Amino acid sequence: MAEAGTLTFSDPDAYAAAFSDARVKLTITGAGDFKARLTRLKLEHLEIHQYCESLPRIAYISLLPERIFLSFPAGTASLTCGGFALRNRDMVFHSRGECMHQHSEGECQWGLISLAPGQLGCTSKALTGQPIAPPPASRILRPSRTEASRFQDLFRQACHLAEARKKLIESPEVARALEQEMLYAIIHCLTAKEADDHPRARHHHAAIMARFEETLSKRIDQKLNMPKLCAEVGVAERTLRMCCAKFLRVSPARYLLLQRLNKARAALRRADPAKASVAEVARNHQFLELGRFAVTYRTTFGESPSVTLQRAPHT
Numbered sequence: 001m002a003e004a005g006t007l008t009f010s011d012p013d014a015y016a017a018a019f020s021d022a023r024v025k026l027t028i029t030g031a032g033d034f035k036a037r038l039t040r041l042k043l044e045h046l047e048i049h050q051y052c053e054s055l056p057r058i059a060y061i062s063l064l065p066e067r068i069f070l071s072f073p074a075g076t077a078s079l080t081c082g083g084f085a086l087r088n089r090d091m092v093f094h095s096r097g098e099c100m101h102q103h104s105e106g107e108c109q110w111g112l113i114s115l116a117p118g119q120l121g122c123t124s125k126a127l128t129g130q131p132i133a134p135p136p137a138s139r140i141l142r143p144s145r146t147e148a149s150r151f152q153d154l155f156r157q158a159c160h161l162a163e164a165r166k167k168l169i170e171s172p173e174v175a176r177a178l179e180q181e182m183l184y185a186i187i188h189c190l191t192a193k194e195a196d197d198h199p200r201a202r203h204h205h206a207a208i209m210a211r212f213e214e215t216l217s218k219r220i221d222q223k224l225n226m227p228k229l230c231a232e233v234g235v236a237e238r239t240l241r242m243c244c245a246k247f248l249r250v251s252p253a254r255y256l257l258l259q260r261l262n263k264a265r266a267a268l269r270r271a272d273p274a275k276a277s278v279a280e281v282a283r284n285h286q287f288l289e290l291g292r293f294a295v296t297y298r299t300t301f302g303e304s305p306s307v308t309l310q311r312a313p314h315t
Contacts, residue, residue: 002175003042004162010035012057013266021047021069021114023062025213027258028265029250030056030106031302041162041169043179045119049112050074050159056106058248058255060213065097067114068134070186074155075109082206083246084140084196089148091189093139099210100138101247111155113186123183124190132190137203142195143188151185158182205243208235212243216256220263221286224253260285261300264293268308278305 009015015036016024028034035054040047047067051074063069072091073079079086080103086092094100096117102110117134124132143151158178161169168174196202211233219229229252230237244252264285271281279290282305287293297305 002044002169004040004166004169006037006039006163008035008037011266011269012036012262015053016059019061021064021067022112025060027058027060027255027262028055028301029058029258031300039159039162041158043175043182045115046179046182047114048155048158048162048182049114050109050155051112052107052109053104054107056104058250058258059102060099061102062099063094063097068096068117068120069094069098070113070190071102072111073109074111074152077108078105079103079108079110080247080249081140082138082202083243084202086140087142087195089143089145089152090195091141091143091148091151091192093135093141093190095137096134098138099213100206101209103247103249105249113155113182115183115186119183124187127184127187128191132187137199138206139194139199140196141189141192143192147185147188147192151182151189154178154182154185205246208233208239208243209247212240212252216259220256220259223286224256226252257296258300260287261297264297264305265301265308268305269311271309273309276309278309281305281309 007018009018010033012026012028012034015034015038016026018038020040032055037052039050042048070091070093071081073086073088076088081092082100121131121133124130161174161178169178215229215232226237230240233240235243240252244250244255248255250258264281264287267281267284268278278294282288282290282293294305301308
């Protein structure tokens with residue numbers, strides 16, 4: 001039987017933890033209260049997810065290798081994946097176990113669909129005569145307007161059923177018909193031509209950014225030493241700065257600062273204001289100049305760290 005549901009979040013960490021088929025590191029980059037909604041529909045062979053987010057952010061997403069994934073914008077807001085600015089009808093056909101950077105400039109909606117490798121091969125062979133296998137590296141596809149419109153209409157219909165018509169989607173006949181239509185629409189989209197004129201360069205830069213993330217995870221509590229960082233990543237400083245500008249829209253130093261600010265914000269939200277202080281949390285996250293920390297924090301998140309501390313948890 002199909003399973004459906006919708007969850008809402010005001011805590012970025014709780015939202016990131018709710019991704020069932022992926023590990024997500026979310027770095028909020030703009031001011032305001034974070035709000036997110038996750039709609040999920042699990043059919044026999046497909047899992048359909050819609051994500052709606054209120055703030056600009058950088059997401060580093062590690063997909064599980066057991067499933068095949070497709071991601072795509074689900075609204076008009078801009079979304080960048082792997083340094084490529086996606087149009088509204090673009091679709092990313094991910095490689096197995098891919099790690100990717102996804103960037104948004106503000107509110108955004110996007111979709112993620114996963115399915116078993118065998119199901120993709122069987123359905124594509126039955127429909128086109130040739131089995132479609134997951135690519136060795138991600139492909140950015142641009143289906144025709146007709147095929148993209150058909151797919152997006154079905155995606156919206158699936159999300160509407162998951163959110164408002166749960167009883168209807170529990171009907172085996174309805175779920176089976178929707179899944180079959182979705183699979184056919186997906187196969188037609190996957191036969192489209194690539195939208196990226198320079199996929200090899202994008203894949204090379206994505207590999208650099210994956211090493212960059214791995215290195216940063218070891219140095220999140222350290223001061224940034226660019227020569228040492230670049231040596232560990234294995235690239236020239238100019239190349240790393242170029243990749244960060246393309247994938248993250250910020251410099252390496254700014255990205256590390258944003259990660260540390262996000263960790264400090266999460267700690268302030270969890271802390272008991274009767275027992276903890278802003279100064280203590282700042283020191284624990286390697287911010288030794290309290291005045292500078294407060295100014296940077298307020299500029300980034302639109303409120304002072306003391307206001308965050310005084311809030312009730314997860315409001």
